[in-house]
Amino acid sequence: MALLVKVVLLVAVPGFHADVQTIPYPPLLEKLYKSFGKSDASNRIGESIGCYSISTFAFKNNQVINPYVPPDAAREYVQRVSQNPAKRRQKRGTFLPPGQYRLRKEYRMMSTTERNVFQTCLQELKERYIGDMSIYDTIAAIHKEDIDVHNGVNFLPWHRVYLWTLENALRDLGGNCSQVTLPYWDCTAEYYANTLVPNSAAQSIIFSERFAGLGNGAVTDGPFRNWNLSRQVSESWELFGRDTIEWLKTIGTNDLITSPGTYYSIEFYHNMIHRFVGGYLSSITNAPRDPLFFMLHCFVDAIWEEIRQAMILRGLDPTVYPNVTNEGHKGPQPMDVFTGWTNEEGFSNLWYERHVRYQPSFSCRPEGGDTCKNTEGVECIWNEYSMQQECTAFRESATESSEPQTVTTTPHPPTTTLPWWFWFWKKRKRRAATSHNINDYGSSHTTIAEKDKVHVCDSHTCPSAPTSMQNTYTINGVTDSALWVYLPVKVIFIRPPGLKFHTFPCYSDGKVAAFNFTQDIFDPAFNVDLKRHLHTGKGRPYDYCRINDAGSAKIYIRSDGINYDGNSMEYASLDERYPISSQKAFIAIKDPTFNVTEVCLMAYDSCGRLCLPTCRRKGSAVYQPCTGCIRVNNKHPKMYGRTVADIVADQWTFNSIDDYEFLDPTESAENIYLKFVCDASSKFPWQRQKPGVY
Template sequence: MILKAFGVKWLLLCIVVCLPGVFSRIKNMPLTPQLETCYKRFSNVSLNRVPGTFITWHCESSISLSKIPFRLPKSEHHYLNGLNRRIMEKSKNNRGKRQATRCVRKEYRMLTTQERNDFHRAVNGMKQNTIVRPNVYDALAMLHSEMQILKAHGGPCFLGWHRVFMLMFEMALGDEVPGVCLPYWDSSLDNELENPAQSYMFSSELMGNGDGAITSGPFAGWRRPSDPNNPNSRPSPVLRNVGADGQLYSRESIEMILSRSDTSEIIAPNSDPDYDIEVHHGGIHIYIGGDMEALVTSPFDPFFFLHHGFVDYLWELFRIKLRNQLNIDPQTNYPMNHNIEFHSRDELMDIANFTCGAGYSDLLMETVEYEASPSCTQQRPTCDSPYLRCQLNTGRCIPITLQETPLPMNPGSGPVTNPPPVGPGLPPPVGPGLPPPVGPGLPPPTGPGLPPPVDQCAHIEQERHNVKPCQNSYCVNGICDINQWVYVPVKVVTIRPPEYNRYNSFPIINGDVSMTNDIYNPSGYSRTKKIIQGRLGKTPKGYTHCFEDGIGQIFVQSQGLNYEGFYKESSVIDQRLATTMSIAYVAVKNPGRGVTRALFRASDSCGRVCHTSCKNPRTGKFEPCSGLIELDSRYPRMFSKNYGDATLDIWDYGNGNGMGNECPMFNDDKFFLTFYCDYQDHLPWVDKMSAPPMMPRMGPKPQPPPSFHTQQCRVSPTCVLNTPCFSASLQCRFYGETHQCAGACGHYAVCNYGHYKEKICIGGTVFSETMNRCTSTPCGGQVGDGLPSWHVFANAGANYMKSLGSRMLSGSAGASAGASIFGGKR
């Protein structure tokens, strides 16, 4: 019996050793229901239309909620509730008052020096104000980082939730420095640069450096809040990895969003990602990187509030279009036909008593107005900012770079008229105040306000700096220490990028150089063309500033599922080759005596996602898998305690004394996960084209807009232009194009993102059509072609706004939510 028992033990031991799959030390897990649902929403979307990382970030950024360390103590919520009560009171007091005081939100670089200094002082004041724990700034940021994430993202509540959040932040700013308003950051201006990371926005004079910890600018030395459960732990500095990954807004993407005609077309769940305002906003979170890349930490960087100020501005432009062009009340245009948890119209935001539907109320905008994004014209080639210069061919204001000094201020007080015609065959405009002409045979223009001459060798410098590092915080559940992490090796297999046309190394055939294909191009050989090129579908879309120069970068990352922590690294690849392999080491939380669960993902530097494959423990083959990995500390361990050990665990250097001459041996047994970057045009974790068809929109039926003469363009109820709209979807094309409103002496409209924005001359003065600017002449009497005077238009506008508030509180579809906030009964 003893021998028999002994034999059974040996048999069991043999099973454990010979069949590692029985007691797996690392294994793949199925997709969580939340991820699977989100992925399926996009499974019928071809990734040749939108960068894949926009979609994956949208779905994955809020998956870790069980271990969020930044939870505001309940005792501190009374401060936040107080902010909301004051927002309600101010909104009600402002309602319908023509001369009500409003915060004018400007593009950050359009602030005066005093306004900018006051804003910086107010933000730092919030960080130092400890009337609530840990301080006012972090208390607000922690509100975003709680379970609110599920209500604030992934559905139609996203827009209203962040609108209320911005109002709360703005109220707190004013408490520190009276009169300070929240500026916004129009990142599409920076996107016009060849390298947006070189924008002066990241200078010490403005928002500070973008590489690693913030060490310059008004927020130098900022840190996250301490973990309340470990108050003596030293928190991580606020981090950025600007320009390593992601993409800023492009003017094309903004115009696409604003071209839609119903809120359900720009927000989940029935929106197309090409037009989804939340999907596109994620690209900026990724672009700033560091703390901004993870939702639970993003508000700890002040960039968060400037970015979301711009998101709110775009939404307001969309709401203006709904009302003024389509006769749709944006308050009632809340997407209803969906089953997204926490995003129903009557769902409480948990910010005081606001509901998601109430976040769409016009009353929230009674205290705020937006100044249009800066633009310029040929006749006014300045942007009224030392940090912006005029891009003459578009009328856009683009930033100066870090290599330049701020421009001398030139208010450009001369006449402002519509731009003269420009184009092929037309002479360049010349005259006082205009920049010198450019063209073949002409010397490049130089001088203040003009970009520096183009360096013909600039691409060499760009290639040299193509590979960018990632600075990680090494935080696990609020404790920031590299010793809490372990390293998991992964393989990265890539094929040659589809758009990498050729590498200038050509075969010689029969004594002549054949330049059809370089020697590495798989299209040049029948077998590789069939097997490798045959795998490709439609070429996935990359970032605006994506380029291939032979050196590629694959970003690999882990995101905790049962812990709060995020890690990002990259491997460098040779883009010349038909297929290449590299190794990356991805850090995750040390499992200790428990288990670590994490989501592993990879994408290239153009935002094109990679597939995940896991090793089958029985067959040894790599098979498609979810990329959700669970590992523990049982032997043989599939991780290493630090990067150095991870390297030596993969490359066996023999006796370990460093004195041997033998070549290192490659240990393939340490790999469980492989990323395949083969440029597929659909998400790899759900079946392609399996998503159900888009559900029909429910809600108020749009009424046809009032008809106007074909030579007139309707901007608002108080502004009609004696010029036709550009098209049915776009009112105008040239940024800064300006026209007077017919019969309204002090009203005029300026083109911004394809739509006119109405403006009014201060003090009831006349807008001059010939001078294209406000004058010192007061308005009065009948003007123009018999249309009502400016005063009549102004009164009509005030009455119109009053009626909106009355309708909302007395029986419109938004009445119950609005009344609960602004003093009514539900």
């Protein structure tokens, strides 16, 4: 089975090459890493800890290096549409009378009319301007102001008012928009889809043309196709299911669910959804550019309200504000940006009594009323992990097609072991094969126009197949790939213990061949010396990690700027069947031509285990553990290229061989400073470094 290894790089390279040098962790990032105390990779998932820490650092750091101050007109508008109804009378229709409330629904449970109105109103908000910025972008930009609303108690109440603000702005448009409500996206359906078939969540109806548009690559269809969005829905990254929500409802208190970085924290689980969608959602600063940000935060708010109501049933008071030391998070403190509200007012029961409620989501469970069967794009399917029927996402229904349907089929054939998306793909392929024009192959044509016989798959032609990485190429709020260059990085993958691929030795006893199923032919145990040198640990993987039996593995790499606001993702493809394998990847970083680039890189596998960054010693071919944070300048010899092709051309030579029509491609001596070693260690990378060595 294929192991997906993800690499996130925060890199500064030392003086071995003139243009790269290693640097220590930024102080805030180091503090975040060490805040997890004695926890290590044997009991905490490294990808969750690493990405949480670097995302939090990047958000705080951006407020210093690229501060955003909104124009007065934008600030005045936001104050008007966010105002507290308990303190000031608003436009009629914005707030409902006592005893009434707005009812938010799951995106798939809205009627077609409700969904179309919501999407049309969002587009109108995108096209109306305050000064030189659209109203939607004005509200999205709130998230990049100098705000202290993450990693603490006021995360939940502040984002509750943020949702309220966008919803009021939509209603402020009037007409059909005057009663619109934000939908929430219940991503537990995508979670259950991925537990059945890795990467199948990317084929959810959520990521179809009638809903939010494509989930992988540039969003070129759907209602937001002209918004210049991109997404990279994870193939296997961890989300969470209803069991987690029910568990939080049984043990949740205000202190527990607002404790950052713990498995009780709602913010911790919300981080998973951001990383799952990728694209702009992988950046805290830029996440609201994608409307899915507000839908996922509606779901977070719905979960919070479920827990609050459960607390009441357990005899607890959900309005009690936790004790905090951070001034910005204290209860009586006015909210950042939304100064008409205090942090503790976000905990008020008035939200449930008068402002907003959530229609229950789809469910297969008896206590949920089995509403799944009446919801488009989800279906009750037996889940081997939860050991019960779960409402599971699937690809858009066949009834969406404009072609006549002569046969009615169920999306999940009950007697097959093939993944459910296979049947949609097969139907699409059959239609394509019979859709040729009658004149294409007639006797009147002496030639047939040649077409490419090899095609690169996309999410339409190869449903559920993995896709390449599409980055946003956004630096300090400006989207332009010319502002980026590519840094080569080497990745080493050491096969973890306990794997067995279905390729076995066989022998004959003279009569019939027999297989030895004890070990596959790639097992390092066949060589004692090799096995002795392959040090691997017991890093904790995702709870439902799937490894591909074909052996195709991905190591994911992420870069986050230190002296610029921007990140990127890439992966290296390896064969994890082998005892040890290596590959290169080319990760995008800021162009250092006019100013040095300081950046951190991180890497992790598809099971969420972090890889160890190592840097090349000065004057040596040996690598040693380092922070993965580097400083890059534009002096020679350059360690980067403006394009991937530039780097490849520099590292390869093509030698002519006598009179053969053949050029022998030869890779030159490696000129790579940073190498990631993925060995499933039981320790986090920052726990494996010597003091004072970076």
